[in-house]
């Protein structure tokens with residue numbers, strides 16, 4: 001298997017002309033399979049905010065505060081910090097064409113862990129994202145009991161996040177790796193098929209669970225993890241991803257709120273030319289390489305919220 005790296009300089013998400021800014025995004029309800037947003041939500045600002053209204057009528061968090069024109073200095077500061085962390089994280093990603101198979105633009109997150117600064121930025125960003133999504137307080141124990149991380153890349157940041165949140169960490173593993181009684185689900189993903197398992201006693205019934213992973217593509221992997229959590233009796237609060245490949249619409253397969261830090265690989269205006277997905281270039285060609293090759297391309301777009309002019 002091979003892949004051609006796309007250099008940072010060529011990284012398509014930055015300033016890609018077909019990206020849309022956050023002001024074009026609107027969503028005020030959870031974006032789940034059963035409650036799809038009226039318009040495409042801004043995944044970088046996370047569409048669903050399920051707990052905006054505190055029962056005592058007090059302000060329910062940064063988004064609600066902002067909506068009421070009462071954004072506190074603290075929430076404004078954390079929103080701005082989150083935006084700058086996302087930009088940093090996005091700059092740490094790189095892409096490989098045709099890996100692990102032809103037609104796939106592979107998003108490589110490993111550089112985020114090779115650098116202490118990027119690793120810290122990633123965990124800080126995920127913590128702030130979760131704080132915004134689930135109304136937790138950074139640095140304080142949250143109501144989240146368990147972070148469930150998906151093999152393999154979900155293991156890279158799940159435990160660190162669980163420590164920050166005062167939660168436990170439970171792995172979902174590929175079949176045959178966990179001892180004892182397990183629940184099993186088979187699923188399809190962007191490339192290939194797999195089976196996932198979770199230990200039947202991984203957590204207690206009713207415990208509040210957030211599933212985390214690096215990427216949601218077709219959503220098959222995350223949906224399988226969701227059904228495992230439910231089989232074991234967990235209360236699934238939602239899913240958190242580092243990156244969403246929007247055009248694959250994976251979130252439509254999920255039946256709990258979905259939050260993502262970055263989005264990528266949006267389709268280009270090739271739709272306008274009447275081409276089908278199969279007619280297009282393999283996912284992952286940048287607009288620059290498309291121009292070089294004179295062929296159509298799928299835009300590897302980045303975070304809309306962080307689009308540069």
Ligand SMILES: O=P(O)(O)OC[C@H]1O[C@H](OP(=O)(O)OP(=O)(O)O)[C@H](O)[C@@H]1O
Nearest residue numbers: 151152153189190216217218219220221
């Ligand atoms: O939304 P989907 O189409 O299901 O794809 C997303 C999944 O694919 C990747 O994992 P992979 O199975 O490649 O395993 P790895 O993390 O062990 O590399 C990624 O880490 C997600 O878990």
Ligand SMILES: Nc1ncnc2[nH]cnc12
Nearest residue numbers: 104105106107190215217
């Ligand atoms: N395009 C992609 N890049 C990295 N991981 C993935 N998992 C599924 N699709 C992926």
